[in-house]
Amino acid sequence: xxxxxxxxxxxxxxxxxxxxxxxxxxxxxxxxxxxxxxxxxxxxxxxxxxxxxxxxxxxxxxxxxxxxxxxxxxxxxxxxxxxxxxxxxxxxxxxxxxxxxxxxxxxxxxxxxxxxxxxxxxxxxxxxxxxxxxxxxxxxxxxxxxxxxxxxxxxxxxxxxxxxxxxxxxxxxxxxxxxxxxxxxxxxxxxxxxxxxxxxxxxxxxxxxxxxxxxxxxxxxxxxxxxxxxxxxxxxxxxxxxxxxxxxxxxxxxxxxxxxxxxxxxxxxxxxxxxxxxxxxxxxxxxxxxxxxxxxxxxxxxxxxxxxxxxxxxxxxxxxxxxxxxxx
Numbered sequence: 001x002x003x004x005x006x007x008x009x010x011x012x013x014x015x016x017x018x019x020x021x022x023x024x025x026x027x028x029x030x031x032x033x034x035x036x037x038x039x040x041x042x043x044x045x046x047x048x049x050x051x052x053x054x055x056x057x058x059x060x061x062x063x064x065x066x067x068x069x070x071x072x073x074x075x076x077x078x079x080x081x082x083x084x085x086x087x088x089x090x091x092x093x094x095x096x097x098x099x100x101x102x103x104x105x106x107x108x109x110x111x112x113x114x115x116x117x118x119x120x121x122x123x124x125x126x127x128x129x130x131x132x133x134x135x136x137x138x139x140x141x142x143x144x145x146x147x148x149x150x151x152x153x154x155x156x157x158x159x160x161x162x163x164x165x166x167x168x169x170x171x172x173x174x175x176x177x178x179x180x181x182x183x184x185x186x187x188x189x190x191x192x193x194x195x196x197x198x199x200x201x202x203x204x205x206x207x208x209x210x211x212x213x214x215x216x217x218x219x220x221x222x223x224x225x226x227x228x229x230x231x232x233x234x235x236x237x238x239x240x241x242x243x244x245x246x247x248x249x250x251x252x253x254x255x256x257x258x259x260x261x262x263x264x265x266x267x268x269x270x271x272x273x274x275x276x277x278x279x280x281x282x283x284x285x286x287x288x289x290x291x292x293x294x295x296x297x298x299x300x301x302x303x304x305x306x307x308x309x310x311x312x313x314x315x316x317x318x319x320x321x322x323x324x325x326x327x328x
Contacts, residue, residue, distance in 0.1 A: 006030040007221070008066055010056065010100065011075030015179050015186070016115060016171065018043035019214040020073050025049070027218065034065035043180055056096030062103035069107065071221045074100050075115040079184075081144035082288060093147035094154070101158055101166065109165065111221045116152040116168040118206055119145040121231065123296050130299040131170070131229050141290065152229065159227035167224040169217050172233035172298075176210035176317040177324035189318060190325040192243045193250035199259045200240045203292050206233040207242070209317030212309075219307040228302075234311040236297040245315050249322040264289050 007024050011017040012033035024031045025047060032050040035041065054061030056076050066072060078092040097114070104112045122135035140146045158164035179186040185205075191197045208216075216232040224230065243255055268289040303309040 003028040003030065005070045006032060006068060007071040007073060008032045008034060008052075008069040009073045009075065010034045010062075010065070011073075011077065011115070012049075013039040013041055013043065014075060014077075015043075015181065015183055016174055016210055016213055017073070017075040018178065019176070019210045020075065020217055021047060021049060023211065023214040023218060029218075032065065032069060034062070040180075043178055056092060056099055059099045059103055062100055063106055066103050066107040066109060069109060071111045071113065072100070072104050072109050073113045073115070073217055073221070076100075077115065077148075079144075081142055081291075083144075086143035086147075089144055089147045093144075094150050097151040098154055101155060101164060105158075105162075105164060111224075112155065112164065112166045113217050113221050113224075114152060114155045114166060114168045115217065116170045116229065117145075117148040118170050118172050118231070118233065118295075118298065119291075120149045120152045120168075120229075121170055121298055128297050128299045131231060131302055139294075145291075156227055156229065163226075165226050167220050167226060168229035169213075169220050169232045170229055171213050171216075172206035172208050172231075174208055174210040174213050174317075175314060175321045177320045179210070179321060179324065180328075182325070186321060189242065189246045189321050192246040192254075193252070193322045193325050195250070195252040195254045197243065198254050198256045200243045200255060200257075201264065201292060202258045202261055203239045203295070204236055204297075205239070205242075205292070205295055206236050206298055207314045208232055208234040209312055209314055209320075211317070212311040212314075216303055216307065216309045216311070219303075219309055223307050225306065228306075230303040230307065231298050231300050232303060232309075233298055233300055234314040236295075237314070242318060245318045246322050249319045250326060261293065264292075 007029050009021050012021050034052045034054045037053050052065035054065050078089050122133035124133050152168045155166040159166040173185045
């Protein structure tokens with residue numbers, strides 16, 4: 001049977017977005033992408049899709065891209081959490097999402113899948129956090145985190161108040177092949193694989209394979225409940241375990257010891273101080289260090305039970321990432 005569902009992927013040139021395109025095509029869906037004229041589409045080489053040129057700041061281009069589409073996967077996000085001026089974060093992450101929701105409403109889209117973030121999941125008083133955990137103001141301690149929270153809230157509020165077909169997928173750090181930019185966390189794995197990283201942090205993080213995450217987003221469109229959010233993460237593992245997995249795959253042995261947490265905070269505090277004095281962006285800051293250490297384990301039970309999601313062990317995706325980096 002021919003699949004007549006047409007899916008639009010916004011943010012298709014990114015790491016996760018490109019894998020959503022690949023997975024949709026593999027499953028037989030019709031795919032359209034919306035990208036800027038300047039977007040690098042290397043990650044989509046050789047794939048058969050329809051292309052629309054647009055920008056999330058332009059509602060007219062959003063409507064044109066969504067016209068005739070059944071599903072919209074919204075993965076456009078500004079991840080530059082280190083920006084001194086947070087204006088661009090609000091423009092893309094919040095206003096862009098609002099524009100997309102308005103366009104999807106006008107185009108009668110059947111499902112709108114927002115790629116959200118784990119920063120929108122709060123810390124529970126007891127046990128493992130799930131989708132019911134709402135972060136406090138103190139837990140949203142950067143403008144980047146606030147923009148992701150506000151974007152998700154807008155989509156879910158629109159669903160509950162107006163019947164908008166919105167669903168949020170809170171995706172953890174993604175790993176896998178074809179991370180071409182690469183992502184900040186992916187670049188760490190790349191540097192480890194190249195034998196350039198002798199230390200690791202005493203920290204843990206939620207992680208998931210990028211292919212598995214893409215499959216979860218598609219399952220959310222197929223089976224997800226409108227107005228709900230789903231945690232998309234496979235496991236909560238240590239920085240050391242991540243790096244050791246990458247080293248074993250690459251055949252290198254460079255890791256020596258952990259960096260003292262106090263030293264990390266000292267260095268990032270000094271860097272952040274100079275950045276503020278010079279009014280410049282700093283990739284490393286006290287907030288970025290705090291974000292690395294202030295994480296907690298999350299439950300993916302809802303995605304598994306309601307969507308039928310079956311993620312592979314993330315270590316397989318780490319190995320695929322290493323192979324890809326070494327081939328590059």
